[in-house]
Every structure is written in structure tokens, then in C-alpha cells.
Amino acid sequence: MNVLLLGSGGREHAMAWKIAQSKKLTKLYTAPGNPGTAQCGENISIAANDIKKLLEFAKQKKIDLMVAGPEAPLAEGVVDAFETADIKAFGPCKAAAQLESDKAFAKHLMRTCAISTAEGQVFERFEDAKAYIASRDEAVVVKAAGLAAGKGVFVCDEPSDGINAAEKIMCDKEFGDAGNKIVVEDKLLGEEASILAFVDGKNIYVMESSQDHKPIGEGDTGPNTGGMGAYSPAPVITDKLMSQINREILVPVVDGMNRHGTPYKGVLYAGIMVTAAGPRVLEFNVRFGDPETQPIMMRLKSDLIEVMLAVCDEKLDEVTLKWDPRPAVCVVMASGGYPGSYEKGKAISGIEDANALDDVFVFQAGTKEQDGKLVTNGGRVLGVTAVSDDVSQAQKRAYEAVDKIKFEGSYYRRDIADKALKRIKS
Ligand code: AMP
Ligand code: GLY
Numbered sequence: 001m002n003v004l005l006l007g008s009g010g011r012e013h014a015m016a017w018k019i020a021q022s023k024k025l026t027k028l029y030t031a032p033g034n035p036g037t038a039q040c041g042e043n044i045s046i047a048a049n050d051i052k053k054l055l056e057f058a059k060q061k062k063i064d065l066m067v068a069g070p071e072a073p074l075a076e077g078v079v080d081a082f083e084t085a086d087i088k089a090f091g092p093c094k095a096a097a098q099l100e101s102d103k104a105f106a107k108h109l110m111r112t113c114a115i116s117t118a119e120g121q122v123f124e125r126f127e128d129a130k131a132y133i134a135s136r137d138e139a140v141v142v143k144a145a146g147l148a149a150g151k152g153v154f155v156c157d158e159p160s161d162g163i164n165a166a167e168k169i170m171c172d173k174e175f176g177d178a179g180n181k182i183v184v185e186d187k188l189l190g191e192e193a194s195i196l197a198f199v200d201g202k203n204i205y206v207m208e209s210s211q212d213h214k215p216i217g218e219g220d221t222g223p224n225t226g227g228m229g230a231y232s233p234a235p236v237i238t239d240k241l242m243s244q245i246n247r248e249i250l251v252p253v254v255d256g257m258n259r260h261g262t263p264y265k266g267v268l269y270a271g272i273m274v275t276a277a278g279p280r281v282l283e284f285n286v287r288f289g290d291p292e293t294q295p296i297m298m299r300l301k302s303d304l305i306e307v308m309l310a311v312c313d314e315k316l317d318e319v320t321l322k323w324d325p326r327p328a329v330c331v332v333m334a335s336g337g338y339p340g341s342y343e344k345g346k347a348i349s350g351i352e353d354a355n356a357l358d359d360v361f362v363f364q365a366g367t368k369e370q371d372g373k374l375v376t377n378g379g380r381v382l383g384v385t386a387v388s389d390d391v392s393q394a395q396k397r398a399y400e401a402v403d404k405i406k407f408e409g410s411y412y413r414r415d416i417a418d419k420a421l422k423r424i425k426s
Contacts, residue, residue, distance in 0.1 A: 007069025010365035011290035036364030075101035113256035120185030146178025209237035229416030295328035336409030338379035354401035
């Protein structure tokens, strides 16, 4: 089977690494990929959202399955285009991808399905948003409704910060048209977790839980990033909580999407805040998480292509997911300055030494080959991932591997998985 994977981040390297282990695979192409995915197949220089060129390539190379990593091509209708051309495509169609690409749509759907989320309102005019935020004295969260690469969300403890955020999004257009509408919602308190599930339109198969670390700074301080590290499983998600999330969130949203006439297929990612009053949805994403996918793929024992085909063929009830029971921890190494501006082109050394450690794998994200050398090429550069018998060992191993890797200005959080350890010990 020939597979075409779209994307170029750490998530895509983890997916490519797993797809390359499939017995069903003949050849894997990644568009555009990175030096990590190049080790798992062939990279092709077509942008992940150039649907016309991707389709031409797929026909020429007799692609049997297209897998979209990031949200942008899904929101632009890549699955619709491939399905029309009779090529199997893993991911939701454009209308269903609105669950992520339009936070106002997601909020409305949650309301109509009685799914617990933060109370919120949608605004299309800055003046209205300003008046609303000024009228409240609690903290608010201001979100660009469209896609903003995880950076369009502002948690504001003061109304004046909320108004500034709304102005940045709606008037200064910091995220372009993604800021034509905003959602203003209550700030929720608790611990976050990522719940990812395969969905084939009707059947839901929940994966092992995971947890991201969104803020740049240790102790969850500073601005939000794409994600600075992750671990799986997330001890905050007990079996009881997982069944509650399944029953009260995943089942209703999949039903709601069907009733809305936009059946959901692919990976559904629910960003959850575990509050004192129970689980609340922070957001839905329509694809695997980055960096959650790195520890999840390290733990998944089943054949990923088989599962994805079962989703495409609406036969998810016929597969069983097998997991490595051991926990995995992924530490993201980033370019100094990220999520603000940073320099690129710094030589990276030590990946081979890190990979030589038992049960360690270094997934590449913002890297590129330059004159035969590996250099930095993005904000999040590497996802150094380790599996071990317990979280403490996995964390130790991951940082041991991080210590072997060098590039100028490298930055990483030193507290990835501390929250899991604290919960396990208490
Ligand atoms: P989102 O992209 O909507 O998940 O938001 C990104 C991050 O902002 C989340 O992972 C949370 O850390 C934070 N966040 C979003 N919504 C809320 C909320 N209602 N209350 C508290 N934190 C939030
Ligand atoms: N880890 C957050 C995301 O993938 O959106």
C-alpha cells in the first residue's frame, strides 16, 4: 500500500515512524516532510495544503491512502478532494473540520449537544466584545475563532488585558481572517489533559490519555506555545473520568456532528480541563496533537495503517488497539526566543547518541539538512521521547537523551511530567 502523509512537524515524524513499521506499507511519501520523515520514506516538495498538486501526485504514484497530519489542509478540504478522486483519505471532511477551524461553530455545537464547556459568547464586532469584557469582573479567555497555530488564545486575569487581546485579534488582525470572530469565555481552573479518539462516523475508539505543556515556561508560566512536551498516560484521567468523558463529551459530539449533517471521521482530539465540577471541553481539534502524538506513537503497538483504513471503511468496531503499558515522556527542544522570534540554521549534534539509549527516540520537527548537516529550522526543533517502566524513569531517560543533544540557543522545560509524578505520589 502506498501512503501519502501531509505535514512536516514532530507529529508527522512520529506518524511516519509508526506507518513505516506497518506490514501493509509498500512506500511512504511525506509532503513536504522533514529530515526525520525522510528516514521513514521519501519526502516530496509539495506544501501540505497544495491540494491540486497533492492530488496530481497521488494519482501519478497510485497512492492508496492519504493521511493529513495538520489541521490546515483538512480545513481547506483535502479529504473531500481525495475522496472525490476515489482515494482513501484519513481525516474529517471540510465541513466536519469546522469543529477546529471555527471555534464559534464548536461552541454552538457543544451548546446544542449539552456538552460541558466554559460559558462563552461569540463576537463579530470589537465594540461589542469590549463592552462585554468591560462589564465582567472575573478573568476571561479571549480566542480567535479561526486557526492560529495554537497561538490565538489569551487567558486574561484583568478585563483590560482581555480588551487588549480582543483588539489585537479583531482590529490589528494579528491572526488575519482567523480573527474576524472571537470567542470570549470564562476561565476554567484545573488540570488539562488531551483525549484523542479514532472516529469512523459512528464508532469511537478512545486512545490512551496524554497531557501537553502549553506555556513556554516552567511551572506553566509565560505565553502559550504549540506545546513544550507531553506524556502518556495522564494520571489525572482516571478510568472513571475517561468513561465520563466518553459518555458526556465524545458520544454526544459524534452524534451531534451526524445530526448536523457533517459526520465525523478521523482523529477527534478533545482538550479537556478537569475542574472541581468535572471535565470541561477547552477545544476540539480534528487531528492528532503535537507533541502528544510522539508519546502516543511510542506506546501504540497496533498497526497504524490498519486502524486508519478501518476508520476510512467505517469498520472501527472490528479493530482492537494494543498499547505498551509503560508510560512515555516527550521533551520538546525549542529554538531560544520561541514562541517569539528566533534564529534558524544552528547546527544540531548528538541525535545519534540520544537514539542509542534504550527506548529513546528523537522525533524531528523544525529541522532541515543544509550542506549535509542537520540544522534548526523552526521554533519547536526536536521531540525527545522515552518509554520506561514508570514515569520517573521515563522522565529521567528523556532528559538523559536531551543532555546529549546540542544546538546554539536550545531551550527546553525541565519540568515535563512533574505533574504526573506529583499526582502518582499523592
Ligand atoms: P485552546 O486552543 O482553545 O485549547 O486554548 C489553548 C490553551 O489555552 C489551552 O490549552 C488552555 O491552557 C488555555 N485555555 C483555553 N481556554 C481556556 C479556559 N476557558 N480556561 C482556562 N484556560 C483556557
Ligand atoms: N498539543 C496541542 C495541539 O496539538 O493542538
